[in-house]
Amino acid sequence: xxxxxxxxxxxxxxxxxxxxxxxxxxxxxxxxxxxxxxxxxxxxxxxxxxxxxxxxxxxxxxxxxxxxxxxxxxxxxxxxxxxxxxxxxxxxxxxxxxxxxxxxxxxxxxxxxxxxxxxxxxxxxxxxxxxxxxxxxxxxxxxxxxxxxxxxxxxxxxxxxxxxxxxxxxxxxxxxxxxxxxxxxxxxxxxxxxxxxxxxxxxxxxxxxxxxxxxxxxxxxxxxxxxxxxxxxxxxxxxxxxxxxxxxxxxxxxxxxxxxxxxxxxxxxxxxxxxxxxxxxxxxxxxxxxxxxxxxxxxxxxxxxxxxxxxxxxxxxxxxxxxxxxxxxxxxxxxxxxxxxxxxxxxxxxxxxxxxxxxxxxxxxxxxxxxxxxxxxxxxxxxxxxxxxxxxxxxxxxxxxxxxxxxxxxxxxxxxxxxx
Amino acid sequence: xxxxxxxxxxxxxxxxxxxxxxxxxxxxxxxxxxxxxxxxxxxxxxxxxxxxxxxxxxxxxxxxxxxxxxxxxxxxxxxxxxxxxxxxxxxxxxxxxxxxxxxxxxxxxxxxxxxxxxxxxxxxxxxxxxxxxxxxxxxxxxxxxxxxxxxxxxxxxxxxxxxxxxxxxxxxxxxxxxxxxxxxxxxxxxxxxxxxxxxxxxxxxxxxxxxxxxxxxxxxxxxxxxxxxxxxxxx
Ligand SMILES: Cc1cc2nc3c(=O)[nH]c(=O)nc-3n(C[C@H](O)[C@H](O)[C@H](O)COP(=O)(O)OP(=O)(O)OC[C@H]3O[C@@H](n4cnc5c(N)ncnc54)[C@H](O)[C@@H]3O)c2cc1C
Numbered sequence: 064x065x066x067x068x069x070x071x072x073x074x075x076x077x078x079x080x081x082x083x084x085x086x087x088x089x090x091x092x093x094x095x096x097x098x099x100x101x102x103x104x105x106x107x108x109x110x111x112x113x114x115x116x117x118x119x120x121x122x123x124x125x126x127x128x129x130x131x132x133x134x135x136x137x138x139x140x141x142x143x144x145x146x147x148x149x150x151x152x153x154x155x156x157x158x159x160x161x162x163x164x165x166x167x168x169x170x171x172x173x174x175x176x177x178x179x180x181x182x183x184x185x186x187x188x189x190x191x192x193x194x195x196x197x198x199x200x201x202x203x204x205x206x207x208x209x210x211x212x213x214x215x216x217x218x219x220x221x222x223x224x225x226x227x228x229x230x231x232x233x234x235x236x237x238x239x240x241x242x243x244x245x246x247x248x249x250x251x252x253x254x255x256x257x258x259x260x261x262x263x264x265x266x267x268x269x270x271x272x273x274x275x276x277x278x279x280x281x282x283x284x285x286x287x288x289x290x291x292x293x294x295x296x297x298x299x300x301x302x303x304x305x306x307x308x309x310x311x312x313x314x315x316x317x318x319x320x321x322x323x324x325x326x327x328x329x330x331x332x333x334x335x336x337x338x339x340x341x342x343x344x345x346x347x348x349x350x351x352x353x354x355x356x357x358x359x360x361x362x363x364x365x366x367x368x369x370x371x372x373x374x375x376x377x378x379x380x381x382x383x384x385x386x387x388x389x390x391x392x393x394x395x396x397x398x399x400x401x402x403x404x405x406x407x408x409x410x411x412x413x414x415x416x417x418x419x420x421x422x423x424x425x426x427x428x429x430x431x432x433x434x435x436x437x438x439x440x441x442x443x444x445x446x447x448x449x450x451x452x453x454x455x456x457x458x459x460x461x462x463x464x465x466x467x468x469x470x471x472x473x474x475x476x477x478x479x480x481x482x483x
Numbered sequence: 484x485x486x487x488x489x490x491x492x493x494x495x496x497x498x499x500x501x502x503x504x505x506x507x508x509x510x511x512x513x514x515x516x517x518x519x520x521x522x523x524x525x526x527x528x529x530x531x532x533x534x535x536x537x538x539x540x541x542x543x544x545x546x547x548x549x550x551x552x553x554x555x556x557x558x559x560x561x562x563x564x565x566x567x568x569x570x571x572x573x574x575x576x577x578x579x580x581x582x583x584x585x586x587x588x589x590x591x592x593x594x595x596x597x598x599x600x601x602x603x604x605x606x607x608x609x610x611x612x613x614x615x616x617x618x619x620x621x622x623x624x625x626x627x628x629x630x631x632x633x634x635x636x637x638x639x640x641x642x643x644x645x646x647x648x649x650x651x652x653x654x655x656x657x658x659x660x661x662x663x664x665x666x667x668x669x670x671x672x673x674x675x676x677x678x679x680x681x682x683x684x685x686x687x688x689x690x691x692x693x694x695x696x697x698x699x700x701x702x703x704x705x706x707x708x709x710x711x712x713x714x715x716x717x718x
Contacts, residue, residue: 110651392655399651415648418700422656422693436693438700449700452692469656469693472665476656483660 092120093409096179096189098169098348100125100153102132103195103378103394105481110402112160118410122163122187124179128152130482131222133253134391135474138426140219140230141263142270149222151482159483169196172352174372191405194354195378195394196346197221198252201358204342205245205318212320216337219260220252232336233267239274240335243325245316246281247340250359252380252389254287255435257340259425262292265300266428278334279306280327282314287388288425288435294456295427345381359383364441365417366404367397376401385445386437393421395477400441417441424470430460432467509606517595517604524590527611535672536590542569543612554671556661558587574605587660591667632682637675639707646712649705652697659716670716677710 097108100123112121129150138144156162168182178186200210200218208216219229236242242264246257261279268275285308286292296304307313312328318337319325325334344350344358354360354369360377361370362384369375378401379394387393400417407414422436437451454466518527524535531538537553548555548563555563562585567573577584578601580594595601650659653669661670669677683689684698685706701709 114647395655396652403648403651413644413648415645418649418652420652420655420697434693436696438696450696452696468665470665472663473656475662475664476654476658476666479658479660479662480651480654 092118093190094120094122094188095191095193095405095409096187097121097123097193097195098125098179099195099197099346099379100127100130100156100164101195101197101379101394102391102477102481103380103398104193105130105153105156106395106398107193107195107376107378107402107405108162109156109160109481109483110399111406112156112162114402115406115410115412117161119406120163121160122165122189123153123156124165124167124169124181124187125153126166126168126182127223128166131226132391132474132478133220133222133256134477136219136222136226137256137260137263139226140233140260141266141426143263143426143429146227149226151478153482155482169348170351172348172375174353174375177374189374190409191374191376192352193376193378193401193405194346194349194352194360194381195398196348196381198343198345198380198389199347201342201344204247205316205339207318208245208320208339208341212318212339215320215323216318216339218340219338220256220340220343229336229338233264234271236268236272236275236335238272240272240276241332242268242275242277242336243332243334243338244277244279245318245325245337245339245341246279246283246286246313248282248314248342250389251340251343253423254388254390255292255423255425257281258286258288258292259427260338261304261306262295262300262425262427265296265303268303269300275303277304278325278327278332279304280313280316280325281306281308282316284309287423288433288453290456291433291454292425292427295431295433299428299431343380345377349377349381356383364444364446365400367401368404376405385439385442386448387419387421387439387446388423390421390423391477392423392473393419395480396420397446419446422473424466424473426467426470430464430467432463432465432470434466434469509602509604509609511603511606511610513600514603514605514607517600518607520592520595521604524592527608531611533673535676539608540611542574542608543571545569547573556585556587556589556671558585559589561585562588571605571609574608575601578604582663587662589661589663589668589671591663632679636682636703636707637678639678639703641674641707641709641711642704643708643711643715645705646708646710649701649709650712650716653709653713656693670713672710672714674707674710674714677713678706681706681709 095111097104108121108123111119129152131149135144153164157164169179170182171180178188180186217225217229219225315328317326324331325337345355345360349355349360354371354375360381362377362382367376367378369377378397380389396419406412419439422434424432424434426432433454435453438449439446440449525539526532527539531540533553537550546563547567548559578595581588581590581592656666657669661668681698684694687695
């Protein structure tokens, strides 16, 4: 399965090789194709195009015309952001860096011919392929749930309409109702993400539905920034949040989307909102390209190249790289290391040692921001953590506010680094 | 300490709508204390030099952004070319909220919110502007950036291309355009200031944990490379 060289998504397979290619490489320039215009893909495309100054032909394949960031989507739930604040378009990448942006799905990779097939027909040739497709969900991970039930029990773990749906459900909750979350097992996108979401939902409910309850069923015994979140929940939302960890059966859940029930360790309850965040795996195209091993795509730390194919690089959430958390910051950091290596391989430009870093901020309540961060280096075996820090419990309100301000600065910084 | 009083005419905001002007007595000695907020970036007084920000001698009556040897942001150059001059009223509006006057300014400073503080500060700055009637022979008041870095570290010549690569770690947070919406701008700093700031984080003299971590693993050569790149980012 994993090593399948030619794989296409069902019906489109036939047309894919026949139709006239919509994308043609220019004269002898080396060609880079990037699949996925998110945190990893947009950054990689932008850096390769920007720094090679026209020497490399860069094509970015991304189905959506507006990328909604998952980062700050919890703040949208909490009422701190508008959906429009989260949306970013690809005009700058085309206009400022000459990137050929193709709005389509990649549906297959032919590693011998070195082409990527598009859902709309045609295929795009590459010298180096970069996959940054983000995540998909593991089938059957939560009993009773499938992607077919995501309109009743949203995951909101890919931002956009799912996030809006979850917010609408939150707003429609009856007074004193129950918001349930089924948290994911490790490893998953954005370790503090579910708990920041709980905080933001609590913030909304405190102001609009103060007798409502939040229940979290978690298959993990502990979670990212746990002490900080629990302190914050006590300070701001005392009595509202019931977190049920693995020790108390939080991992033994079943949902019924039609009945809107959730069963935790055999105990069935009616809930008004059920935010199911299932176990995750690499975006499907990574599997179709045959670069996954299990749920994720193993990569070499020095340049993020796939362990299965030196001409394919895998970035961000889809990659299995070692110690970095799956975050937008990490994907962006990995993309720059990859871009430097890819440019070096294709044009002989200088290649510098790989350096990675990550910082994840979370908002617990108004102006109550916390952060965790670390630096990483490439070893033979993996991306290995070098050093790190985390916000402390009991910090002053000033420090927390400054931390929140930093996250605002970071958000502007990273989206400019991806799309400007 | 000489007490220096100066009447600054402060208008609440710029433009024709603010017909009413309110006269505030600024106290230059008190303003000197307020200037501590500025002295990390600006020098004023005899021997003052351009640092992160331009020196502020002779600021009264000067066209905004008009020191030829100082690299202003594009936004600021535009401001100057529209004919804005620094007087008590324009300074007051600018210092209250720099980004309100010039959205793209590289002066990453939130503003002095207290009107009396601003009046005092403006009175203080006034003492370093040419006016035969009231020039005190000012002593240098600017606080020189405090450091005890090995001169050999300051003398390192940075590898700009390496700096460009290293800078990609920084631009996740610090905008390459110099924009600032919560994290300060680090473009076009004099290299020496940049190196001092980075070593201050590295030695944990400056407190921010993110920057301590970032700077902590950079070698002297790497800091010099970054300084060289960011000082000339668009060249
Ligand atoms: C609620 C929440 C909060 C978060 N908060 C933070 C935070 O504060 N800080 C942080 O750093 N990270 C945060 N994250 C994590 C962050 O969003 C992800 O880790 C990051 O976006 C991963 O980048 P990526 O490039 O791997 O995938 P993505 O950014 O998801 O990009 C993948 C792209 O690939 C496209 N794609 C997928 N398949 C195909 C295909 N076959 N063909 C073409 N295109 C395809 C998709 O449309 C998508 O645009 C958060 C996540 C969530 C869910």
